[in-house]
Amino acid sequence: MxxxxxxxxxxxxxxxxxxxxxxxxxxxxxxxxxxxxxxxxxxxxxxxxxxxxxxxxxxxxxxxxxxxxxxxxxxxxxxxxxxxxxxxxxxxxxxxxxxxxxxxxxxxxxxxxxxxxxxxxxxxxxxxxxxxxxxxxxxxxxxxxxxxxxxxxxxxxxxxxxxxxxxxxxxxxxxxxxxxxxxxxxxxxxxASWDERYKFYEPYTKKEDHEFHLLNGDSIKGVPYMTSSDSHFMKAFDGFKVLKS
The missing domain is CATH 3.30.497.10 (Antithrombin, subunit I, domain 2)
Known part of the structure; x- marks a missing residue:
């Protein structure tokens, strides 16, 4: 000092x-x-x-x-x-x-x-x-x-x-x-509590037919998605992406 x-x-x-x-x-x-x-x-x-x-x-x-x-x-x-x-x-x-x-x-x-x-x-x-x-x-x-x-x-x-x-x-x-x-x-x-808990209810969860590729080489379909009609923002950086909701 x-x-x-x-x-x-x-x-x-x-x-x-x-x-x-x-x-x-x-x-x-x-x-x-x-x-x-x-x-x-x-x-x-x-x-x-x-x-x-x-x-x-x-x-x-x-x-x-x-x-x-x-x-x-x-x-x-x-x-x-x-x-x-x-x-x-x-x-x-x-x-x-x-x-x-x-x-x-x-x-x-x-x-x-x-x-x-x-x-x-x-x-x-x-x-x-x-x-x-x-x-x-x-x-x-x-x-x-x-x-x-x-x-x-x-x-x-x-x-x-x-x-x-x-x-x-x-x-x-x-x-x-x-x-x-x-x-x-x-x-x-x-x-804290979620601002809108209804989005986690079963009627708002839907399975989509998108294909996901796992790190071990396998793939999977029919993954359940939480759905929302709100606006979300995403930005891509070098090597990763950030989602703002």
Whole structure:
């Protein structure tokens, strides 16, 4: 950290609609690039589910603590002009776009961010303020050297709580050692009802005679389709397609 040039939380920064659109566009492009890389490598010819937003937020928190060439590398990958832009986007997402609306009858949404840092390496006050205010993150100073497994259990308990019990052991035994210095965690929980449940009723499910080719070389016909007369939007990218409904 540079004490003469501390970073500020995004709540103290002014933002415009143009800024937000650009930040969201950049974040989307980063997610698409990560998706393309995964589909071309370790998830080639397989199904996958992951959260590009979670990766983006965690990398942004890491970037907020970097300077010099290290920071330049993060900003280049995240397609951002500055750390302030990354912090402002995170603040906008956590306080507006991804705010839980369940109390108002909306979907249950929980975007949880956590940072566990070794107490032997104190964090700069301005960095702690950004982590807590811009990212609404849980920040804990722990002793990895004395009891790393205790920290592992603490992280697992936090993730289990944030995901309503769906993820119970994100860190396996021996994943945390006395050489660990920081753990960055993100949990995204979403639960909601379908806007129009009738589409899932049997009268709206029809079998079509289209032929599907499976990865093992077989083919199949008569696949049941959920039908709808609504408008849907699709865009093709290099190696994959995205459907918006």
């Amino acid at each position: 540079d004490p003469e040039n501390p970073i500020e939380p995004a709540s103290k920064k002014r933002k415009t609609t143009t800024d937000l659109k650009q930040w969201i566009t950049n974040q989307t492009n980063v997610g698409l690039e990560i998706t393309k890389q995964l589909l071309q490598t370790e998830f080639k010819n397989t199904n996958m589910v992951y959260s590009p937003l979670s990766i983006h937020i965690v990398l942004s928190i890491v970037a907020a603590g970097k300077r010099g060439s290290d920071l330049d590398g993060f900003l280049s990958f995240l397609k951002s002009k500055s750390v302030d832009d990354l912090n402002s986007l995170a603040y906008y997402l956590t306080t507006s776009v991804l705010a839980d609306q369940s109390a108002k009858g909306g979907p249950c949404l929980n975007l949880a961010v956590g940072l566990w840092a070794d107490q032997s390496e104190p964090l700069d006050d301005s960095y702690k303020e950004v982590v807590c205010e811009s990212y609404k993150a849980a920040l804990e100073l722990v002793d990895f050297k004395a009891n790393p497994d205790k920290v592992r259990v603490e992280v697992n308990s936090w993730v289990e709580k944030m995901t309503k019990g769906l993820i119970t052991n994100i860190l396996s035994p021996n994943a945390v050692t006395n050489r660990t210095r920081r753990i960055f965690a993100n949990a995204l929980y979403f639960k």
